[in-house]
Amino acid sequence: LDGLHFRPCLLLGPEGMPVDFHCLPLTMCSNLSLSGTMNETLDAYYTLKYSGNRIRQKKEYLGKVMKAHLERCNRKAGLQEEQIQGASRLQVCRTYGELLTANLYRLENGISHATLEDYSREGNPLVEIPLDPSLSPGANAKKYFKEYAKARNILAKAEAQLEKTRQEALYIANVLFDIEEANSLAELEQIQKEIMTEGYLKTNVPRPKAAPGDEFCPDRYRSSDGFEILVGRNNRQNDELTLHRASSKDIWMHARNIPGAHVVVKQDPGREISETTLREAAAIAAWHSRYRNSGGVSIDYTQIRNVKKPTGAKPGMVIYHRFSTLYVRSDKDLIIKLKEGNDPHAF
Structure with a gap:
């Protein structure tokens, strides 16, 4: 050790957290933080180590909570997409109602189906329309229009709900990103207060106290x-x-x-x-x-x-x-x- 000067230092990891300490400056290492006395170096090492563990634990906890909500949103969006697909298929009811109305003069009462030309499509293909024999052709047309109106309302509501769900999923993804990016307890406590306010974390969880980093x-x-x-x-x-x-x-x-x-x-x-x-x-x-x-x-x-x-x-x-x-x-x-x-x- 002759010729070396006593100068305590901390060896820092890639995230700036201490991984070791030494009484001599380790010149072969680039991530060094030079301290004062050896006691100050040890105090800094264990304080930062403890703080780093708390940050990691809080990140894991908050991340787990929000990932569960993201999975819930994704499941909800899947169900809403199925509902939209189902309602979209009922759009054909409008076509059936229009074709029946245009051909009432050709249709008799008591029939179970009608085969009609669809003038709204290229080539005027024949379309077979199921009918309720107990209803007149006009009443069948009204029934199809009613089903179409119901499907249209369901579709509009489902599309609005799906957009709301997608926006919520985007928000949760942003929160998860903020959790990953946070590098202090103060930042994580800000995020915790936010998700408590938004209802993603139960209120019986202790609310973090205001800290100097809250500003x-x-x-x-x-x-x-x-x-x-x-x-x-x-x-x-x-x-x-x-x-x-x-x-x-x-x-x-x-x-x-x-x-x-x-x-x-x-x-x-x-x-x-x-x-x-x-x-x-x-x-x-x-x-x-x-x-x-x-x-x-x-x-x-x-x-x-x-x-x-x-x-x-x-x-x-x-x-x-x-x-x-x-x-x-x-x-x-x-x-x-x-x-x-x-x-x-x-x-």
């Missing part, structure tokens, strides 16, 4: 051209950022049709947001999305004034119009370079 604390980046870029860390922060903190001319971004964070590029007075800044912000949006590791991500962007939250929509869910799209790849090196308060171990 609005988005990720902050600075583009090469000096524009501030803010990123919501979860659905509540996404709502706060997009609906309350951003100005009408700021630029809003989101990965298209996949779970991801809301990204806002702040407008500087007297300056146009450059193409370079837009592409860098889009790369940030791609990084903070489910498809981070894919070949590329479509990022929609528009001014904040074009982003609205529908009445009754769940946290983080918005609609937008008058948008453009950039296709970009997420770039870890760029993300680290642009991150304010840069900590490479956070990536």
Whole structure:
């Protein structure tokens, strides 16, 4: 050990959590955090280790809860799709009613079926229509129209319910993404409070106490051209950022049709947001999305004034119009370079 200087350090894993400690700086390792005294190093090691275990346990618990709700949504959507298919098949009742009405003069009472030409289809194919012999042809036509009206109402309701179910599934997928992305207990407690409020977690589960990390604390980046870029860390922060903190001319971004964070590029007075800044912000949006590791991500962007939250929509869910799209790849090196308060171990 001659010639080596006593300098305690922590060896960090890929997620920035400690995996070991040493009394000497391990120069062959890149993920090092140099500490003060050996006692301080040990305190930091065991504190972070304990915190890391709690984060992992809470992620597993919240993830399990929300995955069960996602499975429920998927089953519900399957049943609704079957209902829609069944109602769609009853659309033929309208055709039967129209054909019977147009041919009443040719039909006798007491018949069990009628074979008629379908003039609405190319080639006028013959269609055999089942009839109730106890009803007149006119009454049979009314019966088919009534069945069609009933099927149309069922179809409209089922389609609306299916869209609602799909939106719920998308919301749950966003929550699961937020859980995966969270790197602190404060963030996970924010998510837990959100899903309790939305009714996905029983209220007899202890509600997390407010913590210093509960305040609005988005990720902050600075583009090469000096524009501030803010990123919501979860659905509540996404709502706060997009609906309350951003100005009408700021630029809003989101990965298209996949779970991801809301990204806002702040407008500087007297300056146009450059193409370079837009592409860098889009790369940030791609990084903070489910498809981070894919070949590329479509990022929609528009001014904040074009982003609205529908009445009754769940946290983080918005609609937008008058948008453009950039296709970009997420770039870890760029993300680290642009991150304010840069900590490479956070990536």
